[in-house]
Amino acid sequence: MILRDDALDALPVRAALPALNDALDGHGTAVLAAPPGTGKTTLVPLALAGLLGEGPARRVVVAEPRRIAARAAARRMAWLLGERVGASVGFTVRGERVVGRHTRVEVVTTGVLLQRLQRDQELSGVDVVMLDECHERHLDADTSAAFLWDVRETLRPELRLVAASATTDTQGWARLLGGAPVVEAAGSSYGVEVVWAPPARAVRPPHGMRVDPALLAHVASVVRRALAERSGDVLCFLPGVGEIARVAAGLGGLDGVEVLQVHGRAPAAVQDAVLAPGERRRVVLATSVAESSLTVPGVRVVVDSGLAREPRVDHARGLSALATVRASQAAARQRAGRAGREAPGAVYRCWTEAEDARLPRFPAPEIKVADLTAFALQAACWGDPEASSLALLDPPPGGAMAAARRLLTAVGAVDAAGRVTDRGVRLARLGLHPRLGRALLDGAPAVGGERAAEVVALLSEEAPREYGDDLAAALRAARRGKDAYGARWRSEVRRLRAVLATDLPGPPAGSGPRGGGRPGPGTKDDRFAGGRAGPDTGDDQVAGLVAALAFPERIARSDGGSYLMLSGTRAELREGSALRSAPWLAVAVADRPVGKGHARVQLAAVVDEEVARFAAGALLVEREEVGWAGGDVVARRVERLGAVELAVRALRDADAALVRGALVEGLREEGLRLLRWSPEADVLRQRLAFVRLQVGEPWPDVSDASLHARVDEWLEPELSRARRRSDLSRIDAGQALGRLLPWASGEAARLDELAPERITVPSGSRIRIDYGDPERPVLAVKLQEMFGLHESPAVAGVPVLVHLLSPAGRPAAVTADLASFWRDGYQGVRAELRGRYPKHPWPQDPASAEPTRHTNARLRR
Known part of the structure; x- marks a missing residue:
């Protein structure tokens, strides 16, 4: 080990280490607030592990929100120690682990940390856990913090916890960690000049995933302006991969400037190139992955589009998607700080100073806006299905948790009481969304583990747009692909195959610190017995079956130019889609354009009715349906798969109670004029309305609403004998109204006197x-x-x-x-x-x- 003392001494957070150690020695938890560039991500873990020659040797786990940040942090710490990654410092991300026997600091993603906590609640051998970049409020990070606090309170009071961030609600985290001391590190970031650079003309606000091309053209022009006005590299923040590509196209023809695109799906070689000094001047176009934990060398200028992406879930339709939103003030500060890490810099903000004050202070916590199915499963495995006792900064919304529990019950992950089943434990350990976990476990016996893993891997990460909307075609493209996506896909396929081949041993369900017990008798494991598809089955059938297993309520049947999903939501394919002639589809990816009631299909596979029945068997019902439709009673026996009618036949001897209910509904929809109203009946109703208004009780209210509410009192027994609309027209409304008069009190005899x-x-x-x-x-x-x-x-x-x-x-x-x-x-x-x-x-x-x-x-x- 050869310490790079000059680099270590230059990190300002070093001055805060004594206070941090005192806080951990005295309280066991601490909140570290350190501005960007102070070294909190790299120096603090080394100090806590005793790798700087001071303090006892400890095993430290550092949790980062993203894979790129985890790898970069581990490499930087190894460089500071003069070692290779995997010696004293290693990292573990999904599908990649570089850790040695002597590793004392391990950087992991929060998802990996959650998996580890579920397998080993005590985190055996770990002395300190540092949750980095807490301000981003990712769901996995919030969940990890809650579980870690639970472990410390119930199992390991000696476990030390540090919540670290540059811009966060320090007091909120301090309360969450039992009144933890807040340690602040002074920053040494250089000054960053703010340049307000709004578009000259108004642009349309973001709409769903859509960003006005005029704004992206303006961002490209601001990048060109920054290159002309300032020295050093330029880091430009954009909401997503598509916007990065558009701005990159707008920067064509820059002489002597290298344009790099960095995002979560970028090749590792590109990510490494961004984090190393360049030989030429560079423009780095990045998503929010570059906001935190990373120092991009050479950057002196930041261009901020002011946009970010957040998850949104439509629970009523079972659709989730990313939405483009205005970046928060905290995110804007983080982004601007990238320009002052190594020297004075500038940030060009593509909005007005007046708008800045109206931005939200912090990003929306993911727990408030995201799909909570995976979170609900984690909580159930932890022994707290309601998540009511977990230490969370924000409680999970009740509606989102109810939707998550319905899905978990449908896939057999929890029982009727919400307790996790053995199947649920296995699903939680797959490192997949429970939907995809169900598709892998149930699809493997039907199509083989290799092919099920291929489709699930394709569904676990958004495929490139050029792969198209046909899942089977995308699968074939991934197999041929030599790009970064193809490499990641093959790595995930290998991981899933290994997972399937493993028995996944571990503690029984509900054995977390909160207990919760094993599921009761009768818990059903609904894995398929196989036999629906064989090794010779084509890619189309395999892709369709696996997608249908993952998203059974999104199976859709062609219906009048669009598709009706089993959930009841209509979906449309894009113009020119090769899937348009398919009678049935399994929709894997869909979104709902803002302001529209239908879904838009992004990725789907062709299926048939047999696969639909197989994958969505829980939604298959056959029942008598009697209702009011087309102006009369309609009675039929319907076989229905969710909202899709499979078979219908007329019902001659419908249940009398159902018929009566249909007639009442008809009266409610079309009005009481369906009855026979003679002139005498109309006069009687008017007289009763007059007496009710002038005298009150006991005279009856004869308004439409009141008569509907008291239909049992005045329309029986005629209504029970009726079977259709024509029967209603024979009921004498005047005679029926007479039943409402106050006969019991004798007041009815006064009607002719009063009116x-x-x-x-x-x-x-x-x-x-x-x-x-x-x-x-x-x-x-x-x-x-x-x-x-x-x-x-x-x-x-x-x-x-x-x-x-x-x-x-x-x-x-x-x-x-x-x-x-x-x-x-x-x-x-x-x-x-x-x-x-x-x-x-x-x-x-x-x-x-x-x-x-x-x-x-x-x-x-």
Whole structure:
């Protein structure tokens, strides 16, 4: 070991090491807040392991959020010690392990750390765990922290924990770790000048995965500007691989400048080249992988697009995708810090200073926005299916956890009580999403372990776009591929084959620190017995079967130009897709464009109905369905696979209760006019509405909503005897309404008193009252028939509104106060009408005149 003392002494975090050691000696946990470039990722683990000649020898595990960061951190620490990776310092990432017998510092991804904790809850032989870059709030990191705190509290109080980050909620992490001391390291980063460089014209905000090409063109122009105005290499942050490619295309023709593209899928050689000094000036186009833990040598300028990608889940449709969002203030600080690691620098921000204040302070915690199926399985394996006792900065959303538990139950990973099964333990140890784990375990007996591993490996990482949307074709392209993706795919296939060949020994389900017990009797292992596909089966059938096993609710049948998935969501293929003629598809990757209800298929495989029944057998039901459709009762026996109808036949003797329910639904959809409403029935309903309004209880509410709610009281037994729409039209609504009258109290007999259908006017005629407006009944009567009446008639204490009619039956006046009308209004009406109707009486004093239904001529006879 040859320590590079000059490089070690130049790391500012060294000054914070005494305080950090004191915190760990006294409390056992600590939160380390150190700005970018201070050496927290590389110097602190070496010091904690006693590799700098001070302190006791310890075994230290450092957890990084990304593989590229884990490898880079291990290489940097080995360089500082003058050793090769795998000696005192090693690393383990999925599919790659470089660790020796004498390794004291091991850098792992948080996913690897979770797997290790599930296999060995005590972390035997590990003295210190350092969780780096906590501010990123990745789900695996939050889960690891919760499990580690649980281990320390219940099994190993001597285990030391450090949460480290440059920009994070230090007080929140301190509370989470039992009141841990916060140790702050002073930064020595050089000054970074902020240059605000917004587009000259407004650009469209990000929409789902779409970024306005105008913004990307602007970013490329800002990179060119930075190259012209500043010295040193340029690091440009973009949200994803597609945007990196677009900006790279916009930088074509740069003389003497090397353009590198770095992201999680970039070849290892490119990643290594970025982390080594270049011979020419460089532009590094990077996703958020370059925000943390990495020092890109030579960088003096950062160009920040201001965008990031976050996961989003549509639980109702079972779809998950990445969404483009505005980067947080914390992320912007991290990105800017890359420019000041080695010398003064500058950051060009592609937004306005006013917008900056409105950015979110921190990124959205992944636990709040991501698919929680894998997390729920980890929690169940830990013995806390509800995750209610885990030390988490943010609790998991209830809806997301419920969706996760439904999926885990469907694949046999947990039992009805949420406790993990033996199958669930095995799924958790595969290092795959539970969906893909189920496809691997159940697909291997059916198509062979090698071929199942090939398809699952293809589904575990997004394939290049040029592979197309046909999963089988993509599989063949991966086999031929000589690119970085092909290399990673082959490595993952080898890993999965090895996993399948291993019995995966380990502690029983629910044996974590919280207990939880083994699953009860009757837990079902629903692995297939095989036999659906043989070694000679083509790639199309193999890809379809494995994808269907992974995503059974996304199996889709062609339906009127689009596809209907078993989940009930419609999906569409892109124009020109070779899959368009397929009657059935297993959709492996789909997203839902913002603002649209249908899904968009990104990757799928052709299947048939037999495979659909095989893979989604839990969704297969056959039942009687009776409902209201097309204006009548429809009764049928349906065999249904999720939302897709496989077979339908008419049902002649449907269950009477189901028929009755359909009729009630019809009344609710189309209204009570489906019944026979005679004029007398309409009048009765109006009278009852009037009495209800004026008197109240015990008179019934006869509004549509109330009548629907009390259908059992007034429409039986006629409704139970009905079978179809025509039967409803024969039910006498008036007779049925009579059942709602308050007969028991005797009040029903007062209906004619409170709301008489007709009243006798002074002429002796019996005139019908119109109760159409329950607040003011109307009496329409010829004017001459009301002579001699001094006060307006009243019902239930409410004066009726009298419409006084001309001899021709047309309204001549409207009044609720007859005495006032005779005194003030009658003379005007008399003057207007007596010339038009000379045969009718028009006395000077109507209040004292004789009422009549006849003309003067008839009176004289």
